[in-house]
Amino acid sequence: MARDWAANKLTPNAPADDSVFVRRIYLDVVGRIPTTREAEEFLASKEDGKRAALIDKLLDSEGYVQNYFHYWADVLRVQSKGQRAGPAYVHFIKDALRSNKPYDMFVREMVAGDGKAWSDGAIGYYTRDRGMPLDNMASTLRIFLGTRIECAQCHNHPFDKWTQMQFYEMAAFTFGVEIRDSGGSFTGGISDLLRDQGMAIRTTFKQPEWPKNSTTEADRLAFWAELEKVGRARRAAEDYLLKAERLYNQAMSGPRGIGRYPKVTFDEKRKVTLPPDYQYDDAKPKSVVKPAAIMGHACTPLPGETRVQAYARWLANPDNDRFNKVVVNRLWKKVFGLALIEPLDDLTDTTVAVNPELLSHLEKLMVSLNYDMKAYLRILFNTSTYQRQASHEEVALGTASHFTGPLLRRMTAEQLWDSFVTLINPNPDMLNMASHEFFEQRRLAVEKVADPAETLKSIQMAAKKFQEQPEGVEALQKRLVEAREEAKKYQSIAATATGPEKQAAAAHAAECHVKIKTISREITALYTNARRTVMTEVIIPGQKKLFEKVTGKPFEIIAYEPNQEVPIQAAPSADMQATGAANGGLKMAPEDGKIKTTKPTKAEVAEAEIRAWSEEAMYYAIPRKHWRDYFRSRAQQSRQWLRAAEIESPAPRGHYLREFGQSDREIIENSNNEASVPQALALMNGELLPQIVHRYSQLMLSVGKARSADERIDAAYMAVLSRKPTAREKGLCLQAQEKGLSTVEDLIYALINTQQFIFNQ
Structure with a gap:
């Protein structure tokens, strides 16, 4: 950089002070401004190397995952709503960022992805362009190779060499x-089984035939009596079948969703042909085309590789x-x-970077880091160039920027929204049980372990048991009717009896009511047993079989109640274990290393929240008598003011995110910050x-700690801009107060509408 500055007779920008740096690094790494507490802790620190330490801390945080998810979601056009594999695709990207998956592996897994969405979310890369394979290929070259070849789909490229x-x-x-x-046989299997049960009921309880050559009253009465008996039994059995179907729908609510999830496979026999209107001399229209790489080294499948696997290996390759x-x-x-090359996704053979020497160095650096994106970003954030004051001059299209400092930028829609959430929520990165992501991860966990191929046999066995139960239900129903008729008879006698006879009749009637309650409990127990059968013979065996097959570890359940949700088996993250609210509701056994499953109770979740909220209440000096109100307010904040990455992607129309320019994810990098x-x-x-100005918002809690009017002004500036006001700014505040703008709310409204807040300096 220094040689480039000297060659162009430029002077680098002055170093940025700590208040500028802390706000910038939070926005660039975790996608939001720091809370007052975070900013003050950094600014008060006198330790050497505190900037590098903060960079490391933020890169290792969940905020990094949320912020960079937005970037890749915009590039890859990720949609969690309206796309069948969307939730699994979102989870795949976030998990890749969370685990710091090397970039080349990340790309290869998407381009060569196959299988079902709930087992390999990377297939969302193809399902996003379902029915548009040619468009998908053009997007791949543009996103990962910076080459726009889409024009060549209809004719030779008019502005590049591609044919x-x-x-x-x-x-x-x-x-x-x-x-x-996928999963059609699974859902169809359930329908078939229930239909077979219905046929069995109709066969078992056949309607009696009218007696032939018999006209006596006794024959007619016998026929009607038999018809009523069969009808009652059949109605009871069909009623049970309906309840059994409802139990299936309830117990299998997660796994049945698999039927809506796509599966990606690769057919080597499927060939692409030229369009019917192909007009060039090198081939005839509708000719079969063999695969060939258009740049770089050859792309030849290795033994056992499919064409698409070879393509992925060729694409994401150091060479x-x-x-x-x-x-x-x-x-x-x-x-x-x-970028050093603008636009970065329209490279040609004649493209030259603004600083070729720097670009070459960065390419070698990325390869030497084995495509470790965090390590690469850590180096960039620690450079003196990044830690200089921002350049305010607008770089016109076609004009070179020599990076005497980072460019002044308007916040993205996600950064702006998450910064507003930070002003509201004292702990914006806290695990949120109400988040779209948390819900989708739990749903994904259910679908992942409930493989229809693994559980269909168990379902058939359970259905056979269900089919054996209608007669038992019918018998109980018959006993119940008889008991009620008996109770009516005793009640009729009791109405006419007097003295001891009346008391005796009432006793007999009471006994019948007890009998009614007993039989009703037996029926309820029978249905409960059916629900338990679904769980113990359908859900859990499928989970156990798949989990042990994949992990090689024993599957052990330490708690289960019939009405609980399905236990989920997965590995929780450390911070989720700390809150007792791991993804999928899991806890790690502390000594034997075995993973044991249980659903976290509401009490456990509430305990983790109360712990965090209590610490906040003590920090902000909230009187203990007001803690209950504070906890209620915090619960509402957690439900309503989610981080952008916790909301469906993209956000619904009309949401603040869309108003501030979030991409609709229809085309590559379609966001705007105008x-x-x-x-x-x-x-x-x-x-x-x-x-934002609610008494229990993070901003107002910070202001509330101030003891004087001057300190309240300082607190407002620190919360919104991560710095204290200058003497001139404080003077303007005093002038505004003299003109009637005397409340801190007036100051806050003014600050969040300034360019200093909206721009990342």
């Missing part, structure tokens, strides 16, 4: 990818020059605001400001 034949040669690698809905260029440029732009009138109206008239 239409080369487009189809590349498409031949992935054209064999097929997307089908693929464009693959390396694009990833280092993407992450550089995320950190500094502009100001608009709807944004101003949303801030003026929406629900944000009342929540």
Whole structure:
């Protein structure tokens, strides 16, 4: 960088002070401004190397996962709603970031992904473009190789060297990818079993035939009596069947959802052909096209590899020059605001970086780090260039930027929303049980272990047991009717009897009521046993078999009640174990190393929240008599003000995120951060400001700790801008107070509408 500055006669920007750095690093790594507490702790620290320590801490936090998920979701056009594999795809991306999966592996798993969505969320990369294999291939080259080849789908590229034949040669690698809905036999199996039970009932309880050659009253009465008996038994059996079906629907609510999930496979026999209107001399229309790489080294499948696996290996390869260029440029732009090559997804043979020496160094660095994105980002964040003051000059299209410091940037929609949430929530990164992500992970865990292929046999066995029970239910129902008739008879006698006879009749009637209650309990117990049968012979065996097959570890259940949700088996993260609310509701056995499953109770979840909220209440000096109100307010905040990554992706239309420019995820990198009138109206008239100035918001709690008017002004600036006001700003505040803007709420409203808040400096 220094040589480039000298060559262009530029002076680097002055170093940024700690207040600028702490706000910038929180926005760039975890996607939100720091809380007052976080900013004050950093600014008060006198330790050497505190900036590097904070960078490490933030890169290892869940906030990093949430922030960078937004970036990749925009690039990959991820939609968790409206896409059948969407939730699993979201989980795959977040888990890759959480585990710091190498970038090349991350890409290969998506491009070569196969299987079912609940077992391999990476297939969402293909299901996102279901029915559009050619468009998917064009997007792949643009996203990962910075090459726009889509124009060559219809004709030779008018602005680059790519031909239409080369487009189809590349498409031949992935054209064999097929997307089908899985689990049909599973849901169909349930329907078939229930239908068979219905047929069995109709066969068992056949309607009697009218007696032939018999006209006596006794024959007619006998026929009607038999018809009533069979009808009553049949109705009881059908009623039980209906209840059994409801039990299935309830108990299998997670696994039945598998039928809606797609499966990706690869058919080697499926070939791509040229379009009917192909007009070039190198081939005839509708000709079969063989796969061939259009750049770099050859792409030849190894023994046992499919074409798409070879394609993924060729694509995400250290020898693929464009693959390396694009990833280092993407992450550089995320950190500094502009890439070394702009646009970074339209590279040609003549493209030259603004600093070729730096770009070459970064490519080698990324390869040497084995595509460790966190390690690469850590280096960039620790550079003196990043830690300089921001450059405020706008870089015009086609103009080179020599990065004398990071560029001044307007917050993204997600950063702005998460910063508002930070002003409201004293602990914005706390695990949120109400989040869309948490719900989807639990749902995914259920579907992952309840493999229909593993459990269909168990379902058939359970259905056979169900089929054996209608007669038992019918007998109980008959006893119940008889008991009620007997009770009516005794009640009739009691109405006419007097003295001891009346008391005796009442006693007999009471006995019948006891009998009615006893029989009713027997019927309830029978249905409860059916529910238990579904759980013990359908759900749990499938979980046990799959878990032990995958992990090689024993599956042990330490708690189960028939009405509980299905126990889930998975490995919880350390912070989730600490709160007793691991994904899927799991706890790790402390000594023997075995994973034991149990659903966390509401009391356990509440205990973790109360612990955190109690610590907050003590920190903010809330009187103990007000703790109950504070806890109630915090519970409401947790439900209503979620981080952007915890909301469905993209957010619903009309949400603040969409108003502030969140991508609709229809095309690559479709977000915008331009100001608009709807944004101003949303801030003026929406629900944000009342929540930000609520007595128990993070901002107002911080202001509430101040002892004087000056300290309250300082606290407001620290919460919103992560710094104290300058002497000039404090003077302006005093002038505003003299003109009637005397409340701290007036100051807060002014601050959140300033460019200093909306921009990342």
